[in-house]
Amino acid sequence: MSENRKPTLDLSGLLTIRTISNAKDAIIKSIDESEALDLVISDESDVDITGIQLIIAAQLYAQGASKRLSLAAPISGRALNLMDRAGLFAEMSVENRQFWLHEGV
Template identity: 35%
Template sequence: MQSSVTGPFTCELSDPLTVRFVGGHQEALLGALLGHENVEISVSSDLVCDLSFLQLLESARVYAGTAGRVVRLSRAADGNLLDLLERSGFLSGMTAEDRRFWLHEGVMP
């Protein structure tokens, strides 16, 4: 994890992002959200992930929203993450807020 004086706190999550390792990732993400108002989650484009990772990110979004925090992905979902979103049904019926979070639609570069 690294922080920037002018930008969000970056929480880098490393592979694999699967149920076996979700506990450690949950601790890292919760620690980042407890310590910083603005958290950016960074993952590799070829990450190994499963539904537990999607659940973790959705939980982080809910927590951030209720705690007055901001959480976002460092870049739009692509590769394995985009494939998982599609296979799991997350892409169908997304709200505008979901599309901003996962796909960066309407987000300024």
């Protein structure tokens, strides 16, 4: 019997203003093609605030389509530092802390 694994989409290197359009297209296509999707964002990914905004928008898109979107691993590295500097953790909901940081998972 084969193990059912959630599809993954590696966004490493695709989360800046210059590459965000390609990332958006890849995310939408992947969400549309599956019931659940894990996003992979490496520690060393070049991420700017547009990348974080895209992930937030992707969460809303997936919810609207009754799909499950998650991060394969807790956000870390440059992306974590960026989110912290932007103040995104200050009033973050429990659900969002679970999504981004895998707290309580």
